[in-house]
Amino acid sequence: MPKIDWRPSAPLAHLRRRARIVAEIRAYFAEHDVLEVETPQLCPRTVTDPHLQSIRVPGYGYLQTSPEYAMKRLLASGSGSIYQIARVFRADEVGRLHNPEFTMLEWYRVGFTPDRLIDEVAAIARIALGEIGIVCRSYRDLFRTHFGLDPLSCSLDSLRSAARQQLDLAFDDADRDTWLELLMSQVIEPRLGIGELCFVLDYPPSQAALARLHADADGQAVASRFELYYRGVELANGYHELLDADEQGARFAADLRERELLGLPAVLPDERLHAALAHGLPDCSGVALGLDRLIMLAVGADSLREVMAFPVSHL
């Protein structure tokens, strides 16, 4: 009879460390009066983002890729600052740093600017990683340093040739953001946050998602969005949240057009979220942090399998 591998993929010591980190994070939020909430993992609506594929549950809708929409409905209803440690699901994401089901720590701070939220993200990261410094870099600055290119204005061809100098590519693409995301994820990211927490700020407006826009120091419109990297691993993604329901509606519509172009399944926009935004979201900043990855870095592991009891490879 073949030997069946039924044991967890993570050492029990890592699971104990995981439990301690989660308990300390809950204690932090309790102390700072951030309300813990729970929202459904299974909803009739899901995200429109063309790069996030939801898992469909026939008859019910979709497993949620993030608790963002439901949490924004709570914020609009007057909940004040809230957090959630949520199980979220993303189809087709399997790898060293990806598992189709994972744990996201997501929180919203009413009245916080992104700067203030960045300080709090660093405080949460230090619960797991210990005392460690932070550095902030703008997205434009990173592209100037690594490739001598301004990502907001350089030509598509210059991005393409920068990528081809670094990587042997099996594709071509006419979408500017594909090249930006390729250079960011394959070339820049592995070098970020080597000795400290590295926050990347001010993304191109085309990558704003649910962040509002603002003018950077040169007066260029950029997304008020930040990401945290540590040891080359993307850990968190935050926004100064978009409040304008019409603008959000237009971004959803643009997502749906892109989904159609890419031949992806159509999804219906979440009209309850739209109604909540129309009612009014308080001025707030929010962030989603990959808790499994944070714990992975805390224990010095290099794969999520070492901190998840039963990743998809063990089911």
Place this chain on the structure above:
Amino acid sequence: MASYSTNEFKSGLKVMLEGDPCTILENEFVKPGKGQAFNRVKLRNLKTNRVWEKTFKSGDTLDAADVIDRELQYLYSDGEFFHFMEPENFEQYQASSATVGDAALWLKEQAVCTVTLYNGAPLAVSPPNFVELEIVDTEPGIRGDTATGGTKPARLSTGAVVKVPLFVNQGEMVKCDTRSGEYVSRVKA
């Protein structure tokens, strides 16, 4: 012809890339939380043996390569081609010296080899991991010297040259590991 998407890529899968059959060695999924996902894929080109590290957009597909490994019996060489036979149905295949390459140094008649077939023709030949071959030429042995650990070169009946212990003689059979090209042991007659 079947095709495979990047999320089906796994080690050992045979695909066509730039007109050549390749085997996938590694597949790493890289995706920004928001944004396009990519796969960094290591492949070995089965024609040239070169290793490629290619970046794909996730969801891209490659055609399957008609590549299979078969266990075939080596029959003989006519000087230009090496002839192999499928023991089940006696179907014969011929492989050029270029295709057989260094494997030729270990091929003994009747030995069962792994022959990689591409579109039905041999693309590569792997000898058995262990072979037993006769020493046809080596310096005379030093009787009783099993302790000093010295070695000497010995030519085998198939043409390979391996380092053998000093006490081993011409005419003896030795077991060798074809992957490392090393002597393993003497074979008792």
